Amino acid sequence: MHNQDQFESETKPSLVEQLIQGNLLDENCPSREVLKHVTSRWGVLILVVLLRDTHRFSDLRRKIGGVSEKMLAQTLQWLEQDGFVLRVAYPVIPPHVEYSLTPLGQEVARHVQTLADWIEFKLPEIQAGKQPA
Helix, strand or coil: CCHHHHHHHHHCCCHHHHHHHCCCCCCCCCHHHHHHHHHCHHHHHHHHHHHHCCEEHHHHHHHCCCCCHHHHHHHHHHHHHCCCEEEEEECCCCCEEEEEECHHHHHHHHHHHHHHHHHHHHHHHHHHCCCCC
């Protein structure tokens, strides 16, 4: 084995290490789906609202202006599948379902909240810097 080949094999992470670590810039990296769910418009808003308290579906829909029932349901499903949202259905009539954040969801929601706060704080600068269409 040449010295260069040996060096590359020693410094390159194995495929398993790459899969465990993730590579957001790789189009096939599963972390991209999670990023899409967390940073989508509705994902951000759901996480921010649930950071404050547990909510029923109808409460979330009222608090998050402009979200359709379909998009709210779909985004909640994505966030639940990613392990960020906990859905609890109570066996009563009519059905009673509550959504809250898991510990991992609380962690990501705090990061998203920081970004949302920054945008709100910097909005005048952002709008002043926009180029006319």
